[in-house]
Amino acid sequence: MHDPKSETATLHAGGASMQAPLLKGTMGPDVADLRGIQQNLGIFSFDPGLTGTATCTSKITFIDGDAGTLLHRGYPIEDLALNASFTETAYLLLYGELPTTPQYQAFQADMNTHRLLNEQIRNFFNGFRRDAHPMAILCGTVGALSAFYHDGLDISQAEDRDLSARRLIAKVPTIAAWAYKYSIGEPFIYPDEEMSFSENFLHMLFARPGNHYRVNPVLARAMDRILLLHADHEQNASTTTVRLVGSTGANPYACISAGIAALWGPAHGGANEAALNMLQSIGTREGIPSFLEQVKDKNSSVRLMGFGHRVYKNFDPRAKILQATCHEVISELGLERDPLLDLAKELERVATEDDYFVSRKLYPNVDFYSGLILKALGIPTSMFTVLFAVARTVGWVSQWKEMIEDPAGRITRPRQLYVGETKREFVSMSDRG
Ligand code: SDX
16 A cells, blocks of 8 residues: 555555555656565565565666657767767766767777777687577687676776776777678678777678778768667666676676576567568568557467557657668668668558457557568568677666675666475375376
8 A cells, every 4th residue: 555645555464564654756657665565464475577676776767668768878869869879878887977079089998998808719610500599609719708898897996897898889899890700601801990889780790801892871870870779778588688697796897797698589689670570571561450460369379560569558669760760771872772771661551440459459569660671671580689788788888887886786686576485294106106
């Protein structure tokens, strides 16, 4: 029972009661502090998907799912997407303020020196099949980075945390690009310290020895905006994974590798790859009605990929920006209208007029349009989630740093509602019939 006048919520259980303090943030709903619930009432709280549970305090990103608001350190995503670069946003997420020009230049120059990988890491790639999913390569190789970078691992030291954070932001794109090159049998392209983050990433993906690949500024700008829009998103599944693994004191490379593994799932970051595959399987607008019938059929596991969100219940602000970017990229590249873009827009129109989806508050999320832009940029479908991981590494390391620096931090160890057997006597095998 939450007494709107008091600053506590009263809980009663088993004849006992407790006053749970209501913690107030700078924005968003109050949070009932249930840390004393076991001690005072002898009970646990139950929230399997953590749908209504705040697991930490944070200053990095604020989301209002009903209003479709997304702020990074107080700045609206729309303003950042239109005015800031991905690297500038990385500085903001890491350090809490937009950089001055000298700060930005020093940050960028230092980050660029970390793009190169220890040369022995090249040997990792030869251990994978050529047709290995690049997320498998990324997850494994990032997890092994602590075998090469022994300095910067004393996470109790601020300079070590910062060094590892910058290394991860700078090296993940190199591993990602090399995973792609390995899959197509082309030589690795080494990072260029003179290029911007997105120019360098595109260069490592598409340059080839002997040809002077020129990064198209339109593509670089689009890539930069896509990365920026995917940089951080409050306590999503992969960020929660990074925080949980980090709470054990594991090294930062292991934490980010765990985040990559969590992001890979089709319910999370794997949705951009799944959404494009879905559009290709629907094929034409004539295929939409039968597909949506499958989605509505509770006996089928078919989902409308790129739709729905745990938090956004009206629209995902990133999807709106990506839809506009999609048009920009396709027209500025002079590509003929992509039939899949027309199909996506028709699918969005039909679904958002269908009560099944409207009543369940299902709207396009960040993954619905991102795949179409990446396809227009020439990124293969198998690399879509890898690109999401390249971007989200910034959010993961920022949230990891914040968690480590939280003096109230402790190992994350939830409890359960046990529904198994009560205590029973052991029966030897010979007596089991
Ligand atoms: C990302 O958390 C983040 O912030 C994630 C992310 C980030 O930046 O980190 O934003 C990135 O992961 C975006 C989401 C990408 N995933 C997809 O597009 C996959 C398809 N979407 C669904 O799997 C689903 O919508 C989730 C996983 C995103 C959300 O799952 P929830 O919170 O369990 O869904 P819900 O409670 O809102 O569902 C309500 C109803 C249910 O039906 P009923 O039981 O009420 O009949 O809607 C149904 C769900 O079955 N439903 C869908 C659906 N999503 C929900 N039905 C068909 N298609 C869907 N996509």
